Amino acid sequence: MGMLLILAWRNLWRNSRRTLITVSSVLFAFMLATALISFARGFQQQMIETMVRQETGYLQIQDAQYFDQPSLDHTLEYGDEVRQALEAHQDEIEYTVPRIQGFSLAAKGMSTRPALVTGILPQREDKLRKLSANMVEGELFSDRDESAVIGEGLAGLLGLSVGDTLILIGQGYQAMTATGKFRIGGIISFAIPERNNTAVYLPLERAQWYFVAENRLTNLIIMPKDTEHIGPLANDLQSMLDREWYSVAVWEELMPDVMGIIQMQDTVYTGIAWVFYIIVGFGIFGTVLTMFYERMQEFGILLSVGMKRRLLSAVGMLETIMIGIMGIVAGALVSLPIVYLFQRFPIRFSGEMANYVLQFGVEPIFPFILDAQIFLTQAVSIFSITLFIGVITTIKIMRINIQEAVRNE
Amino acid sequence: MQTVIKTEGLSKTYTNTAVPVHALKDISLEFKEGEFTAIVGPSGSGKTTFLNVIGGLDKPTKGKVVIDDVDIATMKESQLFDFRLRHIGFVFQAYNLIPVLTAIENVSFIMLLQKKPKKEMEARAREMLEQVGLSDKLHERPSRLSGGQQQRVAVARALASKPDFVLADEPTANLDTKSAFNLLDIMARLNKEENITLIFSTHDQRVIDRARRVITLVDGAVDKDEHIDKD
Numbered sequence: 001m002g003m004l005l006i007l008a009w010r011n012l013w014r015n016s017r018r019t020l021i022t023v024s025s026v027l028f029a030f031m032l033a034t035a036l037i038s039f040a041r042g043f044q045q046q047m048i049e050t051m052v053r054q055e056t057g058y059l060q061i062q063d064a065q066y067f068d069q070p071s072l073d074h075t076l077e078y079g080d081e082v083r084q085a086l087e088a089h090q091d092e093i094e095y096t097v098p099r100i101q102g103f104s105l106a107a108k109g110m111s112t113r114p115a116l117v118t119g120i121l122p123q124r125e126d127k128l129r130k131l132s133a134n135m136v137e138g139e140l141f142s143d144r145d146e147s148a149v150i151g152e153g154l155a156g157l158l159g160l161s162v163g164d165t166l167i168l169i170g171q172g173y174q175a176m177t178a179t180g181k182f183r184i185g186g187i188i189s190f191a192i193p194e195r196n197n198t199a200v201y202l203p204l205e206r207a208q209w210y211f212v213a214e215n216r217l218t219n220l221i222i223m224p225k226d227t228e229h230i231g232p233l234a235n236d237l238q239s240m241l242d243r244e245w246y247s248v249a250v251w252e253e254l255m256p257d258v259m260g261i262i263q264m265q266d267t268v269y270t271g272i273a274w275v276f277y278i279i280v281g282f283g284i285f286g287t288v289l290t291m292f293y294e295r296m297q298e299f300g301i302l303l304s305v306g307m308k309r310r311l312l313s314a315v316g317m318l319e320t321i322m323i324g325i326m327g328i329v330a331g332a333l334v335s336l337p338i339v340y341l342f343q344r345f346p347i348r349f350s351g352e353m354a355n356y357v358l359q360f361g362v363e364p365i366f367p368f369i370l371d372a373q374i375f376l377t378q379a380v381s382i383f384s385i386t387l388f389i390g391v392i393t394t395i396k397i398m399r400i401n402i403q404e405a406v407r408n409e
Numbered sequence: 410m411q412t413v414i415k416t417e418g419l420s421k422t423y424t425n426t427a428v429p430v431h432a433l434k435d436i437s438l439e440f441k442e443g444e445f446t447a448i449v450g451p452s453g454s455g456k457t458t459f460l461n462v463i464g465g466l467d468k469p470t471k472g473k474v475v476i477d478d479v480d481i482a483t484m485k486e487s488q489l490f491d492f493r494l495r496h497i498g499f500v501f502q503a504y505n506l507i508p509v510l511t512a513i514e515n516v517s518f519i520m521l522l523q524k525k526p527k528k529e530m531e532a533r534a535r536e537m538l539e540q541v542g543l544s545d546k547l548h549e550r551p552s553r554l555s556g557g558q559q560q561r562v563a564v565a566r567a568l569a570s571k572p573d574f575v576l577a578d579e580p581t582a583n584l585d586t587k588s589a590f591n592l593l594d595i596m597a598r599l600n601k602e603e604n605i606t607l608i609f610s611t612h613d614q615r616v617i618d619r620a621r622r623v624i625t626l627v628d629g630a631v632d633k634d635e636h637i638d639k640d
């Protein structure tokens with residue numbers, strides 16, 4: 001084995017320039033792929049974080065049927081059972097954000113508009129998503145207030161401003177009629193038009209009163225202390241809550257659309273990475289094939305004097321693998337500081353791009369994700385390609401016709 | 410004296426050509442232990458084919474090659490690898506050596522494949538390189554050696570593992586006269602000292618008289634088989 005390693009290693013340096021070029025190509029492919037995927041993961045994380053903060057939270061308790069049929073009829077009772085479950089896990093929970101939400105009509109005089117009415121505890125909500133930062137006029141009500149905050153778009157559509165009265169008409173819990181009059185205390189602005197044109201916020205208790213759903217919630221968002229490992233907490237909570245009535249869901253389950261997009265992105269990025277690899281694979285293959293034909297006569301002589309095909313194949317295999325490993329190691333050494341740098345000093349979009357992502361409420365700052373798993377995946381992919389090329393070399397060596405090889409000039 | 414190689418009615422016909430080529434025709438020969446034989450003849454007379462067939466590198470179309478009481482013509486490829494490794498030394502016309510190994514590593518190579526103990530291997534390799542007059546080039550790679558020196562390393566390698574016999578196909582073809590004589594002299598001396606049967610092919614008149622037996626092939630058949638008596 002020692003001899004085979006020495007032979008393979010020295011053979012690589014017979015044409016050091018060619019070997020170095022091949023190794024560099026592996027290096028670049030590795031680097032591009034890791035950079036691309038580290039960026040993509042960062043982008044996705046930013047997206048998820050935004051969604052989690054603005055919409056779903058990391059964890060939610062809902063009525064068991066709410067996910068499939070989100071209506072006020074499927075609200076959960078915020079009673080002893082839920083409180084006990086939360087208290088039992090208070091060490092793991094940072095805070096909770098209760099919400100009750102349903103569609104209604106917002107009216108002023110004869111004009112009406114659809115509105116998404118959400119009852120919130122403003123201070124909690126602020127912790128989660130800095131709602132008060134979006135206020136353009138007036139103020140966000142306090143927990144005990146009676147006034148409403150409406151989206152800037154909706155205000156414009158209905159011609160409402162601070163101090164006016166908003167009339168809401170809709171259906172409450174168990175088909176009861178919901179009606180209410182609310183003084184407008186503030187106007188809030190959102191980047192996403194749909195939200196800007198429909199948002200109506202009420203203090204939680206006022207909203208529960210309006211929906212005739214005292215003590216009931218559509219979503220109870222839970223902010224865990226450890227946001228990385230929420231699975232166990234979700235399971236624990238669920239085990240304390242009757243499955244027939246309560247369902248504990250994690251963010252992946254709460255935003256299937258986003259997860260779908262992420263999965264699609266992953267497929268695309270992995271595909272691009274493989275395009276790099278296959279190009280590089282052809283490069284390696286070319287080098288290895290040239291080495292093979294250049295040394296035909298030498299192979300013939302080695303086989304003549306009694307070197308077994310198996311041993312000679314092993315040398316060919318080792319040479320190929322060594323190119324791969326050198327490229328991977330060099331690629332990792334170069335990528336590591338680059339990815340680290342972009343993690344510390346994230347890419348900032350500006351101009352059009354920034355506006356585009358801002359529209360979705362996503363901050364246009366994208367730190368790379370430094371994850372050993374990403375490096376490992378690239379390494380394994382490149383290594384399997386080299387292995388495959390190595391196998392082809394091996395097969396070629398197994399098939400050499402000795403006399404022809406010796407005569408080869 | 411013991412017979413090392415015996416061929417019986419050896420024929421080789423190449424059929425992969427437009428017209429079948431009868432490269433060897435009914436050759437029956439015996440080579441005794443310690444013989445030093447030159448195979449001569451014009452180009453295309455079948456010298457290389459003959460050496461390939463008795464070296465187990467090529468299969469005869471007909472006939473036997475008996476070595477050690479075994480007909481190697483009946484052996485499978487995998488058996489032949491082992492057989493060549495254990496019993497036969499080879500010297501080719503050129504590119505004998507592994508370019509990335511030094512002279513001493515090249516000479517040790519066959520013994521390494523035979524899994525000889527390291528110490529014994531090194532001592533023997535040094536001894537053989539000394540025998541061919543290259544004790545000052547032990548650690549040079551082939552590219553730093555002249556053609557003649559490279560062939561001497563090849564001869565040292567072929568003999569180092571003490572094979573039953575050594576086959577050399579035109580070992581002097583790429584050498585100048587002086588180097589050719591020098592190589593043949595070394596081969597003749599080692600043939601005597603190590604008592605290893607040596608068969609080489611050549612169409613080089615200059616070196617033929619170094620042999621003690623000269624077999625002349627014409628059109629694949631034995632034309633003459635002369636024993637030259639020396640002292």
Ligand SMILES: Nc1ncnc2c1ncn2[C@@H]1O[C@H](COP(=O)(O)OP(=O)(O)OP(=O)(O)O)[C@@H](O)[C@H]1O
Nearest residue numbers: 423426430432451452453454455456457458459612
């Ligand atoms: N692999 C092969 N396929 C077809 N014909 C072959 C093959 N090898 C040799 N021959 C033919 O067999 C005959 C003998 O060839 P061989 O190489 O043994 O001659 P040689 O005496 O070694 O010639 P030279 O002195 O030129 O080396 C030639 O006619 C040659 O063309």
Ligand SMILES: [Mg+2]
Nearest residue numbers: 456457458578
């Ligand atoms: Mg020949």
